[in-house]
Amino acid sequence: MSVSVLDPGVAAPADNAILRRRRRELLLGALLLVPLGALPFLVSDVYTQNLIITTVLFAGLSQAWNILGGYCGQISLGHALYMGIGAYVSTMLFTRAGVPPTVGMFAAAAVAGAVALLVGWPCFRLSGHYYAIATVVVGEIGYLLFLNWEWVGAASGIYIPLGADSVVNLQFRTSKLPFHFVVLAFAAVAWVAAWLIEGSRWGFAWRAVRDDVTAARSLAVRVFPSKMAAAAISGGLTGMGGAIYAQYVGYIDPDSVLAGHWSILIALPAVLGGVGTLWGPLLGAAVLIPVSELTRSYLGGSGQGVDLMIYGGLIVVVALARPAGLVSLFGVKGRA
Amino acid sequence: MQLRSVTKTFGGVAANVDISFDVMQGEILGLIGPNGAGKTSLFNSISGEVSPDKGTIHLEGQQINGTGPLACARAGVARTFQVVRSFDSMTVLENVMVGAFSRTARPREAMRAAQDVLAFAGLDARADAPAHQLTPPEKRRLEIARALATQPRVLLLDEMLTGLTPTEAAGGVALIRAVRDKGITVVMVEHVMEVLLPLVDRAVVLNLGRVLMQGTPAEVVRNPDVIRAYLGDKYAA
Numbered sequence: 001m002s003v004s005v006l007d008p009g010v011a012a013p014a015d016n017a018i019l020r021r022r023r024r025e026l027l028l029g030a031l032l033l034v035p036l037g038a039l040p041f042l043v044s045d046v047y048t049q050n051l052i053i054t055t056v057l058f059a060g061l062s063q064a065w066n067i068l069g070g071y072c073g074q075i076s077l078g079h080a081l082y083m084g085i086g087a088y089v090s091t092m093l094f095t096r097a098g099v100p101p102t103v104g105m106f107a108a109a110a111v112a113g114a115v116a117l118l119v120g121w122p123c124f125r126l127s128g129h130y131y132a133i134a135t136v137v138v139g140e141i142g143y144l145l146f147l148n149w150e151w152v153g154a155a156s157g158i159y160i161p162l163g164a165d166s167v168v169n170l171q172f173r174t175s176k177l178p179f180h181f182v183v184l185a186f187a188a189v190a191w192v193a194a195w196l197i198e199g200s201r202w203g204f205a206w207r208a209v210r211d212d213v214t215a216a217r218s219l220a221v222r223v224f225p226s227k228m229a230a231a232a233i234s235g236g237l238t239g240m241g242g243a244i245y246a247q248y249v250g251y252i253d254p255d256s257v258l259a260g261h262w263s264i265l266i267a268l269p270a271v272l273g274g275v276g277t278l279w280g281p282l283l284g285a286a287v288l289i290p291v292s293e294l295t296r297s298y299l300g301g302s303g304q305g306v307d308l309m310i311y312g313g314l315i316v317v318v319a320l321a322r323p324a325g326l327v328s329l330f331g332v333k334g335r336a
Numbered sequence: 337m338q339l340r341s342v343t344k345t346f347g348g349v350a351a352n353v354d355i356s357f358d359v360m361q362g363e364i365l366g367l368i369g370p371n372g373a374g375k376t377s378l379f380n381s382i383s384g385e386v387s388p389d390k391g392t393i394h395l396e397g398q399q400i401n402g403t404g405p406l407a408c409a410r411a412g413v414a415r416t417f418q419v420v421r422s423f424d425s426m427t428v429l430e431n432v433m434v435g436a437f438s439r440t441a442r443p444r445e446a447m448r449a450a451q452d453v454l455a456f457a458g459l460d461a462r463a464d465a466p467a468h469q470l471t472p473p474e475k476r477r478l479e480i481a482r483a484l485a486t487q488p489r490v491l492l493l494d495e496m497l498t499g500l501t502p503t504e505a506a507g508g509v510a511l512i513r514a515v516r517d518k519g520i521t522v523v524m525v526e527h528v529m530e531v532l533l534p535l536v537d538r539a540v541v542l543n544l545g546r547v548l549m550q551g552t553p554a555e556v557v558r559n560p561d562v563i564r565a566y567l568g569d570k571y572a573a
Contacts, residue, residue: 016451018430200443201441204430204434204446207426212423214385214417215421215422215482217385218385218483219438219483219486221438
């Protein structure tokens with residue numbers, strides 16, 4: 001029997017707000033690449049250039065987090081694990097097997113994505129706060145494992161030997177500037193991934209899962225697979241970012257890529273900028289990373305904690321004044 | 337759709353006991369009964385949210401009980417909720433697209449289908465509004481539109497008219513009739529008897545988890561057991 005109320009015709013949908021918004025955002029993203037690409041060339045000092053590179057890297061990492069934490073609503077506080085695993089995979093491949101990091105970062109993404117699936121399998125049986133706490137614990141376990149794992153350098157970490165300048169090896173001895181294009185490409189990939197997801201069946205399923213699991217289930221949304229897919233993509237992209245970061249700093253140890261505060265630092269830009277939005281992570285990173293770096297340099301040796309205190313203060317201010325995140329200043333509707 | 341001996345207990349509480357009835361294709365069936373009679377529990381069994389302890393539910397020959405909400409939705413069961421559940425971070429059109437994506441993976445097709453359903457449900461003017469800005473009757477319409485987008489064979493409406501003004505309820509009644517005219521079977525739970533009885537073809541009366549009686553609206557209002565269940569012994573002639 002035919003009971004469909006739907007016209008089975010495949011005529012294009014009438015032009016509407018969703019399609020217009022998506023086109024506008026893609027155009028804005030493409031246009032933004034120009035000033036973002038030129039930015040470090042407008043300043044001459046290396047310190048500011050590093051600041052810009054770090055900011056863009058965190059925009060990418062936080063966008064990766066946003067795919068799971070924002071669009072799918074699964075607040076992971078263990079993303080340091082994926083960043084660290086990505087950093088270790090590409091670094092081990094490079095130092096032990098001579099695999100160039102431009103190849104290694106894809107292996108890093110694959111392994112980190114697979115680990116995200118392994119973590120998701122038990123953790124997604126929990127929801128809300130229980131899930132968030134479980135990811136904290138898993139992240140700490142990963143940190144402790146690497147801290148005691150001799151084969152990967154344990155607590156003393158791994159130095160990446162610096163060779164001749166090489167694009168393939170992501171090694172630039174004379175200037176850090178080429179790294180800017182590496183992190184910009186990474187952030188662009190993460191952004192495009194989010195943009196594609198927003199318009200796809202997956203994106204709709206994930207947002208439905210985030211907003212109301214029971215209603216989503218009644219509409220034939222596959223809840224557990226949705227979360228797993230979001231975790232794999234989010235973890236994989238974070239691992240790729242970790243691989244790039246390792247190559248950028250030239251040395252990794254558990255504290256520099258796996259420690260728990262990385263999980264917070266990855267999540268915060270998206271939270272501050274606007275969870276589950278395309279521009280939240282970039283906007284949040286553009287505010288948070290400079291603030292963090294500046295406080296760290298002005299307050300000097302007065303401890304790592306102060307910049308995090310200022311982070312916390314900023315979050316409180318934004319939460320009170322703009323609960324939907326900084327993007328709401330621009331009229332973008334966040335999830336809150 | 338056939339229900340046979342459907343039984344569900346929660347802890348020591350029997351929500352549904354030995355429930356058997358048929359739903360004819362293309363009819364509007366009312367499911368009525370006092371609070372706690374087990375109406376919503378039965379909906380949850382049909383839509384796969386819970387699995388009955390005993391008994392079977394068949395939809396067009398296919399057994400759907402215990403298969404879970406995903407399989408039930410795919411088999412053609414759609415529902416609305418007693419307390420409206422909208423995806424509040426999405427627009428109206430996006431809400432309905434979630435339902436449409438159960439039948440196609442292609443965003444353009446889902447969008448087109450969602451637009452058609454919204455026009456059918458009289459919500460097309462609100463397509464781009466955020467779902468959380470809708471008025472209560474609009475939210476009920478949104479739930480129906482979202483459910484219809486899954487191309488169901490049976491639509492379960494849980495107190496869709498409750499709490500609406502008479503004008504709003506009249507609009508809801510018209511929409512339900514239009515759904516039925518598309519050939520979709522409607523099963524509705526409702527408290528408001530004076531709205532429900534003129535609308536339904538038949539009614540099944542539940543009381544204390546059991547089927548008290550079933551029949552046409554005229555038979556239901558004359559039945560002394562029904563009067564007793566609703567009004568107490570004093571009013572039973």
